[in-house]
Structure formats: structure tokens, C-alpha cells
Amino acid sequence: MSRVSVPCHVKGTVALQVGDVRTSQGRPGVLVIDVTFPSVAPFELQEIMFKNYYTAFLSIRVRQHTSAHTPAEWVTCLRDYCLMPDPHSEEGAQEYVSLTKSQMLCDMASVTELRLILRQPSPLWLSFTVEELQIYQQGPKSPSMTFPKWLSHPVPFEQPAPLLEGLPDPSKISSEVQQMWALTEIVRASHTSTRIGRFDVDGCYDLNLLSYT
Amino acid sequence: MRKAQGSWEKRILKSLNSMCTELSIPLARKRPAVEQKELLNKWNEMGTDEPDLSLFRPVYAPKDFLEVLINLRNPNYENGDSLSFRTHLGLIQVPLKVKGIPELKEFFVELSLTTGQLGIDDSTQVPPELFENEHVRIGQKVLAEQDSAAAQQYVRQGSPTALRAELWTLILNISSQPEDILYYEQLKTNVIQHDLLVDSLIYKDVKLTASNDDYYFVFEDYLYQVLLCFSRDTSVLGHFAYNSASPPKSYIRGKLGLEEYAVFYPPNGVIPFHGFSMYVAPLCFLYHEPSKLYQIFREMYVRFFFRLHSISSHPSGIVSLCLLFETLLQTYLPQLFYHLREIGAQPLRISFKWMVRAFSGYLATDQLLLLWDRILGYNSLEILAVLAAAVFAFRAVNLMEVTSLAAAEAVLADLSTLKVMPLLQIFLFATVT
Numbered sequence: 022m023s024r025v026s027v028p029c030h031v032k033g034t035v036a037l038q039v040g041d042v043r044t045s046q047g048r049p050g051v052l053v054i055d056v057t058f059p060s061v062a063p064f065e066l067q068e069i070m071f072k073n074y075y076t077a078f079l080s081i082r083v084r085q086h087t088s089a090h091t092p093a094e095w096v097t098c099l100r101d102y103c104l105m106p107d108p109h110s111e112e113g114a115q116e117y118v119s120l121t122k123s124q125m126l127c128d129m130a131s132v133t134e135l136r137l138i139l140r141q142p143s144p145l146w147l148s149f150t151v152e153e154l155q156i157y158q159q160g161p162k163s164p165s166m167t168f169p170k171w172l173s174h175p176v177p178f179e180q181p182a183p184l185l186e187g188l189p190d191p192s193k194i195s196s197e198v199q200q201m202w203a204l205t206e207i208v209r210a211s212h213t214s215t216r217i218g219r220f221d222v223d224g225c226y227d228l229n230l231l232s233y234t
Numbered sequence: 235m236r237k238a239q240g241s242w243e244k245r246i247l248k249s250l251n252s253m254c255t256e257l258s259i260p261l262a263r264k265r266p267a268v269e270q271k272e273l274l275n276k277w278n279e280m281g282t283d284e285p286d287l288s289l290f291r292p293v294y295a296p297k298d299f300l301e302v303l304i305n306l307r308n309p310n311y312e313n314g315d316s317l318s319f320r321t322h323l324g325l326i327q328v329p330l331k332v333k334g335i336p337e338l339k340e341f342f343v344e345l346s347l348t349t350g351q352l353g354i355d356d357s358t359q360v361p362p363e364l365f366e367n368e369h370v371r372i373g374q375k376v377l378a379e380q381d382s383a384a385a386q387q388y389v390r391q392g393s394p395t396a397l398r399a400e401l402w403t404l405i406l407n408i409s410s411q412p413e414d415i416l417y418y419e420q421l422k423t424n425v426i427q428h429d430l431l432v433d434s435l436i437y438k439d440v441k442l443t444a445s446n447d448d449y450y451f452v453f454e455d456y457l458y459q460v461l462l463c464f465s466r467d468t469s470v471l472g473h474f475a476y477n478s479a480s481p482p483k484s485y486i487r488g489k490l491g492l493e494e495y496a497v498f499y500p501p502n503g504v505i506p507f508h509g510f511s512m513y514v515a516p517l518c519f520l521y522h523e524p525s526k527l528y529q530i531f532r533e534m535y536v537r538f539f540f541r542l543h544s545i546s547s548h549p550s551g552i553v554s555l556c557l558l559f560e561t562l563l564q565t566y567l568p569q570l571f572y573h574l575r576e577i578g579a580q581p582l583r584i585s586f587k588w589m590v591r592a593f594s595g596y597l598a599t600d601q602l603l604l605l606w607d608r609i610l611g612y613n614s615l616e617i618l619a620v621l622a623a624a625v626f627a628f629r630a631v632n633l634m635e636v637t638s639l640a641a642a643e644a645v646l647a648d649l650s651t652l653k654v655m656p657l658l659q660i661f662l663f664a665t666v667t
């Protein structure tokens with residue numbers, strides 16, 4: 022089904038750490054990324070796509086629009102989704118990931134804000150984040166086609182117009198033309214995909230030096 | 235990884251270009267008609283030709299490639315000075331995921347002690363009724379059914395010598411249709427029409443490696459016929475879709491930069507290195523018809539061998555194989571690993587050349603073919619790393635006594651007496667941890 026990209030504003034990552042960031046030795050293992058949608062009304066989230074960069078686990082919390090006067094609350098819609106099966110090794114570290122709304126724990130009907138919580142427990146990596154974040158919402162449904170009246174209600178069989186003098190029978194011509202057309206279609210469809218295997222250009226393989234680009 | 239592969243490729247291209255300019259030999263040249271006729275007459279005995287190859291040198295050797303792999307670094311990886319629980323004591327510094335012995339035991343379950351193997355249970359002391367006869371009978375049935383998946387499962391326990399050629403043909407999906415023979419003939423015509431610089435590299439490589447080998451020198455002519463045609467085969471370009479490498483590009487003289495005149499050089503995109511011809515040599519024992527031999531080699535290259543000389547994170551890629559070898563050695567022979575490291579003889583420096591060549595030229599041919607049976611059966615090259623570790627385990631006692639890299643190399647110089655399958659079985663299933 023179609024999907025439409027939603028313009029979003031991704032705020033900078035905020036590291037969560039106990040104690041003073043400057044003086045403590047270790048690197049933060051938890052990062053939070055806030056995603057807001059300043060120019061768009063609350064929408065139904067279809068899909069989230071991003072490129073991983075050494076994040077091991079991902080949780081997503083969402084704030085939805087409520088009609089009542091109660092302030093919107095954060096709800097967890099994805100809990101500890103594993104992006105790297107072994108946080109110490111490279112597997113899954115730079116993969117492209119797509120999460121659909123069917124994988125979410127709660128309904129994503131009217132999203133106003135998203136919060137991505139990234140965790141990387143391994144001390145081996147200098148930094149971790151997610152890149153190229155894109156949010157998609159449900160695209161417009163394809164409009165139902167209405168058939169033109171003459172297709173759905175064919176007119177009853179008409180009498181053919183009387184033949185003009187000296188001209189060949191039109192139905193015979195049309196059947197011959199149809200046969201010719203069928204032949205051309207067969208030739209076009211049987212276009213072979215086997216390669217010719219030519220590596221030269223018009224018989225000439227006189228080369229310069231190899232290029233580095 | 236892609237960046238490293240890109241800069242490695244640039245180095246190779248520079249080397250090839252400088253060879254071209256130094257020796258003033260064009261990269262490609264159309265042969266005059268007289269020369270074409272001469273080559274056609276000599277096609278079956280190109281080995282008798284003795285061109286002057288003294289000025290040519292191989293573009294690179296496995297040890298140059300090893301240096302590149304050793305220097306692979308992930309910029310996001312903590313390579314601090316202090317030793318931590320994940321410091322890589324071996325040469326490879328990239329933290330790829332490799333299998334441990336419990337996972338290998340599961341993966342190679344058909345090699346376990348309780349399953350019959352060719353290479354062990356067909357030796358003269360074991361009566362053939364126990365395993366061998368039944369295994370041969372099953373093999374013949376698989377061939378009669380022409381079942382490729384069953385053949386792949388079957389060769390995990392080894393393939394009888396008489397059936398091996400057909401079984402490998404079945405697994406690799408090679409059919410000898412007239413159009414395949416015609417394709418090979420067309421490649422042969424391409425070889426006769428154009429002379430490439432790469433041809434001299436191939437000649438030099440064959441003369442340096444296969445011709446000097448006691449087992450393979452008889453196949454010298456076959457090797458030329460296969461390798462020269464291989465470098466003209468543009469269908470090999472298709473494998474670059476799943477290879478991290480890219481084929482070298484060039485332009486027709488005078489048309490630099492125009493895309494319609496861009497061509498790949500060599501036409502198949504693969505620049506041979508020192509030892510490349512050893513990938514073909516063992517196959518000559520199985521196939522005697524040049525076009526079939528050619529097809530088998532081409533399929534084996536685009537399925538397996540290309541991974542042994544390109545940088546990628548694939549579990550069967552050479553980087554993962556090196557890391558698997560080092561991890562196995564460190565985990566199960568820590569004393570030996572520590573000792574070798576202390577004397578400056580990092581084990582990978584010795585075993586790298588075995589793995590890059592898939593042990594071709596180091597093992598006896600029948601043992602090598604048993605090993606390649608398993609590569610086809612498991613569709614993975616990880617067995618090369620396991621065998622390398624098993625060889626070290628086998629010669630551990632001698633290796634503990636050496637005091638230099640040269641002495642360690644000497645202990646491991648001759649592998650031709652080794653039996654592959656017992657070594658693998660003992661290392662995987664019978665080592666007390």
C-alpha cells in the first residue's frame with residue numbers, strides 16, 4: 022500500500038548518564054532522540070525506517086493526540102527491539118531497518134511526538150546512533166474506479182453499416198490485421214536475454230590505462 | 235570494509251598500470267592474422283611456448299593482501315591501549331561474529347564421530363561392507379535421480395572418486411548443452427583475436443606455481459586453456475552484484491570519459507594474483523574436456539573462490555575465515571597461541587596462504603578433493619579455517635619447541651602427508667576443552 026513521508030524534526034541526541042558527564046570515565050550507554058512533527062497534524066503512523074549505526078537495542082515511546090482535555094502521556098510502543106544480536110560484534114551494526122505499525126504494542130492512530138531510546142551496553146564502541154530516520158504515514162487510498170457506462174452496460178448488437186462498393190470486407194481485413202499484430206507481439210515477447218558476450222566496442226579493444234574512479 | 239576494498243583495488247590498478255607503462259606493453263592488443271593462426275595451431279600445447287616473462291611480476295601475492303587485512307580498523311571501535319576483555323591478540327582487529335566450536339559442531343554435524351566419512355571409513359583396515367559400499371550405492375541412486383539438493387547433502391560425507399565428477403556437476407548445476415560448448419569456443423576465438431597483458435600474468439603464474447608442482451605440472455596446457463578463456467568471459471561480471479569488489483574500468487584509446495566507450499579490463503573483471511591458477515589445477519583431475527572443466531571452474535569461482543580475495547564481512551569471506559581461525563586457536567590452544575605470539579610467529583601469517591588458496595597445492599590431491607567435497611556440501615568456506623586450526627593442533631607439540639617464525643614455518647611447511655578428515659573430526663568432536 023502506498024505510504025507518504027512525513028516531514029519531521031529530529032532533535033539532537035541526549036545522553037542519559039548517572040553523574041557528571043565530564044568527570045565520569047565511561048561513555049553513555051543510553052541515548053534519547055526526540056522526533057517532533059511541527060507542521061503536520063496528528064497522523065496515523067505506518068512505518069519507521071532508519072539506518073542503524075551500532076545501536077544494540079531500541080525502544081520507542083509515542084505521545085498521541087487525545088480529544089479530551091487530559092494531557093497526552095507517553096506510551097511505550099516498542100520495547101527493547103534487538104538490532105544487534107551480539108552487542109560486541111559487528112552483526113547488524115550498520116543495517117537498514119524498517120518497523121511497521123503491526124510490530125508496535127499500541128495503536129498508532131494519532132501520533133504527535135516520538136521518542137527513540139537507544140541502548141548500547143557494550144563498551145567497545147565509541148559512539149552509536151541511528152541515521153537517516155524517516156517516518157511514513159498511510160498514503161491516500163487509491164480511488165475506487167467507476168467504469169464508464171458503455172463498458173458496464175454494453176449496447177445490444179448493432180447491424181453493421183452496409184458495405185461501400187468496391188471495398189473489401191472489413192471483418193476479413195480486421196482479422197488479418199489481428200493476426201499480424203499477434204505475430205509482432207510474439208516476436209517482441211521472445212526477446213532473448215542471453216548475453217552476446219562482447220567485451221569490445223565495435224571490434225576495438227585498444228585501451229588506455231585503467232582508470233581509478 | 236567497502237572503503238578498504240576500494241583502496242586495495244586502487245593499489246592493484248596502480249600496480250598494473252605501472253607495469254604497463256614500464257614495460258611499454260599495451261593492456262590489450264589485437265593479434266595480427268599470422269599470429270592468430272599460429273596460436274590456433276598451438277592451442278593444445280601452449281605450455282611448450284616459452285615467452286620471455288622475466289620482466290613480469292605478479293600483481294600481488296597473498297602476503298600483500300594479508301597486510302591490508304591486518305590494517306583493517308573500524309573507526310568506531312575502541313582500540314584502547316589497555317588490554318580489555320575483547321582485545322584481539324591475533325592479527326585481525328575487526329570484531330566480526332564468528333562461530334564457536336559448539337556452533338561449528340552443529341553446523342558440521344555430518345562430520346561427527348558417529349557418522350561414516352569417506353576419508354576415514356574407506357581406509358583399507360575398515361571392511362567396505364560397514365560403510366563404503368552402502369555410501370557408493372546411495373551415490374549412484376542420487377545420480378540416477380539427478381537430485382541436486384540430495385547430492386549436496388550426500389557429499390557432506392565425502393564423494394566416491396568414481397562419482398565425484400558427476401556429483402559436482404549436479405551440485406553446481408552445470409549442463410553440457412551444445413550452447414555451452416559453443417560459448418566456450420567463442421571465448422577461445424576471443425583469446426585468439428586479442429592479446430591481453432593479463433595473459434602474460436597468467437602465463438607467469440602457471441609457470442611459477444602449477445608447473446612446479448609434482449601433481450599438477452601435467453595439466454599445464456589445460457590451465458592455459460581455462461584461464462585465458464576465463465579472463466575473456468563477460469558473464470563473470472554478473473558475480474560483482476554480490477561481491478564487495480568492483481571490476482576495473484577503462485576507456486577505448488582517445489575516448490577517455492565517454493561512457494559509450496567504457497569497457498571492463500580484463501573482460502571478466504578479475505585480475506589474477508600469484509597462485510590464482512591453483513584454483514583450477516585440482517579440477518583437472520576430474521574433468522578432461524576443456525569446456526566442461528571451464529564451466530565447473532567458473533561456477534566454483536563465482537560461488538566460492540572470489541570470497542577468498544575480496545574484503546567483506548560475509549561469514550565465508552576471507553576476513554571472517556582469518557578471525558575464525560585465530561579465535562579457534564586462542565580458545566582451544568591458548569598455550570600454543572601465546573607461545574607463537576611471543577616468538578613473533580603469529581599463526582595467521584603461516585595459515586593465511588593455505589586459506590587463500592583453499593589448501594590447493596599444500597595437501598595431497600585426494601585429500602584436497604575430499605575437503606572441497608565438504609565446501610560444496612556445506613556451501614561455506616568455514617571448513618578451511620577449521621582445518622587450519624586442526625593442523626596447528628596436530629603439530630602443536632613440535633610447534634611448542636620452536637623459537638622463531640622461520641622454524642615454525644618449517645614445521646608446517648609440508649602438509650602433503652596429512653589426512654584431512656581425521657584431523658577435522660578430532661578437532662571438532664574429540665578435543666577435550
